[in-house]
Amino acid sequence: MGRFLSLSKPSTKLPLYACSSMAVALTSTFSPRPFFQFPRFKRNPSSLLNSIAPFSVSSQLSNATAEGGSFSGRVGFLGLGIMGTPMALNLIKAGCDVTVWNRTKSKCDQLINQGAKYQASPADVASSCDVTFAMLADPQSAVDIACGVNGAVKGMGPGKGYVDVSTVDGATSKSISESIKETGALFLEAPVSGSKKPAEDGQLIFLTAGDASLYETVAPLLNIMGKSKFYLGEVGNGAAMKLVVNMIMGSMMASFSEGLLLSEKVGLDPNVLVEVVSQGAISAPMFSLKGPSMVQGKYPTAFPLKHQQKDLRLALGLAESVSQPIPMAAAANELYKAAKSHGFSDQDFSAVVEALKANL
Numbered sequence: 001m002g003r004f005l006s007l008s009k010p011s012t013k014l015p016l017y018a019c020s021s022m023a024v025a026l027t028s029t030f031s032p033r034p035f036f037q038f039p040r041f042k043r044n045p046s047s048l049l050n051s052i053a054p055f056s057v058s059s060q061l062s063n064a065t066a067e068g069g070s071f072s073g074r075v076g077f078l079g080l081g082i083m084g085t086p087m088a089l090n091l092i093k094a095g096c097d098v099t100v101w102n103r104t105k106s107k108c109d110q111l112i113n114q115g116a117k118y119q120a121s122p123a124d125v126a127s128s129c130d131v132t133f134a135m136l137a138d139p140q141s142a143v144d145i146a147c148g149v150n151g152a153v154k155g156m157g158p159g160k161g162y163v164d165v166s167t168v169d170g171a172t173s174k175s176i177s178e179s180i181k182e183t184g185a186l187f188l189e190a191p192v193s194g195s196k197k198p199a200e201d202g203q204l205i206f207l208t209a210g211d212a213s214l215y216e217t218v219a220p221l222l223n224i225m226g227k228s229k230f231y232l233g234e235v236g237n238g239a240a241m242k243l244v245v246n247m248i249m250g251s252m253m254a255s256f257s258e259g260l261l262l263s264e265k266v267g268l269d270p271n272v273l274v275e276v277v278s279q280g281a282i283s284a285p286m287f288s289l290k291g292p293s294m295v296q297g298k299y300p301t302a303f304p305l306k307h308q309q310k311d312l313r314l315a316l317g318l319a320e321s322v323s324q325p326i327p328m329a330a331a332a333n334e335l336y337k338a339a340k341s342h343g344f345s346d347q348d349f350s351a352v353v354e355a356l357k358a359n360l
């Protein structure tokens, strides 16, 4: 039991509960923090219960239970963009009692038609729900919707929980956490890896940190929306993990873009490059998925370029805070800034290749 009670406390020697082989290597070699991944048992709720049961941190949520791998409380969802809409939709399809709000109200219609309730403000959603999720564009909007006039904080209180799944920096997440917790409610940051299609398919990866009991309570909801989830300890660790992952992704895409253009310029077929890359050590689903449309100059938006640049900017701030040089990411950031200034903000981040074209 003792080893599980240390779940929410940073430690250098925590055993891994269940994880990938990569996570084992990281934990035993580098990680100074708890590093847990729970397996996903979507088709076997009793296995899910067994996997969660050892983490017997009692839930403080009054009307919600996670018994048997389900969640019987009311779920709020704020922010219905590319990611929020399919995530909320999956909760509705799974039978959850979902209440939505979005700045642009018309984006709520699809979900209301599928059975969602609507409230007129984040505060109203939070006061009418047990747990409220927020999937917002950036740090400013995440703070505004949590802490602003008619923000979620106004509707929070003991027995409730707030789960911020937006990609923000650790300082923003901590500030939101403090405001939420001052009301007596619980807070979990849970940014996601995975884009539009994984969100639609319930295949996201949650990078969570904060109140362990809220993590346990919302685990059945995370299991509906995602394929795996990591609990990383203190608030800020989930945000940091997400920014590091997206820093790598942004640099990879910038480098891939250079390769595509260079191959074409020296007379090679960039489609063949995509095929060659897909068979070797640097293969990545991202290259295979986006490469063919990049060659055609098409960038259907899954992950908006402006958000990728935001994440690189936040990763640069994270690196600055610990005096870590990240020259590749800094160079990539300049490229995404150039792409933004040429009007590609709302296209997919693979449009960064346009910033390399000579006529820009």
Ligand SMILES: NC(=O)C1=CN([C@@H]2O[C@H](COP(=O)(O)OP(=O)(O)OC[C@H]3O[C@@H](n4cnc5c(N)ncnc54)[C@H](OP(=O)(O)O)[C@@H]3O)[C@@H](O)[C@H]2O)C=CC1
Pocket: 078, 079, 080, 081, 082, 083, 084, 102, 103, 104, 105, 107, 135, 136, 137, 138, 140, 141, 144, 145, 165, 166, 167, 168, 192, 193, 194, 195, 196, 302, 303, 304, 307, 308
């Ligand atoms: N798309 C992706 O592949 C992924 C995105 N993310 C992250 O998830 C978050 C959401 O991304 P995504 O869904 O793609 O983004 P979108 O741009 O599609 O949606 C952004 C959401 O934030 C809302 N919003 C923006 N500014 C404000 C504001 N000032 N006040 C109130 N609401 C606001 C928008 O409302 P409105 O509809 O009114 O504009 C919308 O609901 C971002 O942090 C992103 O980095 C994480 C993983 C993958």
Ligand SMILES: O=CCCC(=O)O
Pocket: 167, 192, 193, 194, 195, 246, 303
């Ligand atoms: O933040 C966006 C991540 C996109 C992805 O993981 O494919």
